[in-house]
Amino acid sequence: MNILQINSSARSTGSESTRMNDKIVAGLLADNPGATVVRRDLASDPHPSIDEAALGALFTPADQRTPEQAARVALDDALIAQVQAADVIVIGAPMYNFGITAQLKTWFDAIARAGVTFRYTATGPEGLLKDKKVFVTLSRGGIHRGGASDSQMPHVQTFLGFLGLTDVTFVYSEGHGMGPEAVAKARAQADADIEAALA
Template sequence: MNILQINSSARSQGAVSTLLANEIVARLRTEKPHGSLTVHELAQNPVSPVDEAVLQALMISPETRTPEQAQRIAEHDARIAEVQSADVLVLGAPMYNFGVTSQLKNWIDSICRAGVTFRYTEKGPEGLLKGKRAYVALARGGMHRTSPLDTQVPYLRTVLGFLGIDDVQFVYAEGLGYGEEAVTRALAAAREEIATLA
């Protein structure tokens, strides 16, 4: 089992989403210890946003790209190759202002490429990253599960499903901004969910 772990908190230390992502990975590896683990800390090594240079580079043939464009596309190619070779994705996803972090959004944008990770057909879009499983560790200061304020889960289900990853499980740690007792309860609830992950 090859695991790709993406920690998307802006915090390098002490992020609950990273803590829970680590515990998800540990749980998975107790059942299937063989294989590889690749971890990216986006706070320390951020993915640059898709900009005009990247869009232009994707629209032209590789041999006509400038060195800068070629380097930017090579970085995206490397991230895509990691996802393609992974059996399991584990995403640490804190909620910032009711959405995913800019770090996670930039990573997602870098792996979404027409003709590579998805394609358009006569029957509509088709994801090309099929047969993979994803686990998402969600950390929130408030209580948003199943409420209209939770834009993270619908977005992540949509974008992962668009890429062909339909098997997605979410682990919630909520109410982290409500004090130490709330944090203790949130972590205990999240760990109960992790213990039952398939």
């Protein structure tokens, strides 16, 4: 088993989504001791966002790219290769201002490539990243699950489904801005949900 762990919190320590990610990966390793883990922290090892130069490189045929363009595309290629090689993907997605972090959005932009991770057909788009299990950990300061303010989860679910990643388990830890008692309750519930998901 190949496990890909994606941490997208801006925090180097004390991140709840990263804590949940670590717990999921530890559980997977306990059941699959021979598994390999690739961890990528998008805050400490940021990926460049899409700009005009990046778009120019991506839309230039490979044999016509300048060395600079080839190097830029290679950065995205490396992320795509990690996703393609993974059997299980664990994504930390803390809520920042009702959405995913800029770091996670940049990762999404890098791994979505027509003809590689999805393609358009006569009947519509088809995701090419199939037969993979995905866990997404969602941490929030308030309570948003299932409400109108939770635009984050549908966005992540739609994006992953577009790439063919439809076996997705979401784990929530909410209320972290509502005091120590709420934090303790949220963590206990998240841990129980993780144990249930891995059972």
